[in-house]
Amino acid sequence: MQIHYTNDLELQDEAQALIDFDMGSIRQMILAHRDPEPAVWVAAPEGYQQHGHVLRDSNAIRLIAYVADSGSIYATDGCNSCRHISHVEKSTQSELKTLSGTAQLPIDMLKLLNQLVANRTKS
Numbered sequence: 001m002q003i004h005y006t007n008d009l010e011l012q013d014e015a016q017a018l019i020d021f022d023m024g025s026i027r028q029m030i031l032a033h034r035d036p037e038p039a040v041w042v043a044a045p046e047g048y049q050q051h052g053h054v055l056r057d058s059n060a061i062r063l064i065a066y067v068a069d070s071g072s073i074y075a076t077d078g079c080n081s082c083r084h085i086s087h088v089e090k091s092t093q094s095e096l097k098t099l100s101g102t103a104q105l106p107i108d109m110l111k112l113l114n115q116l117v118a119n120r121t122k123s
Helices: 013-032 093-103 107-122
Strands: 003-005 040-043 063-067 072-076 081-085
Touching (some): 013 072, 013 081, 040 107, 063 107, 081 093, 093 107
Parallel strands (some): 003 040
């Protein structure tokens, strides 16, 4: 299992521990929905650390996981978690923007997710 980051910000160990915690929270939701392990994880490092300070939670989604079988996108801001259904590998850029607006998922994370999932389906 690999986490893909939206940028190259080097995270402190405490921030990495928060990513692990958030992954555990998302996995609990996944189990509740009886979905398999996510195919792709995308994290926004600035949601975990800013200006050298570790953030316990964020004002925006900072971690998403995608389960291709069900088209489920699981997301958390470190405090709240949610689930949205959208087969992102089939989505156009316009559809991603609409999903971003309605689901409050950061567009840069959705674009990276779309790219990663599309590349996996080509392989």
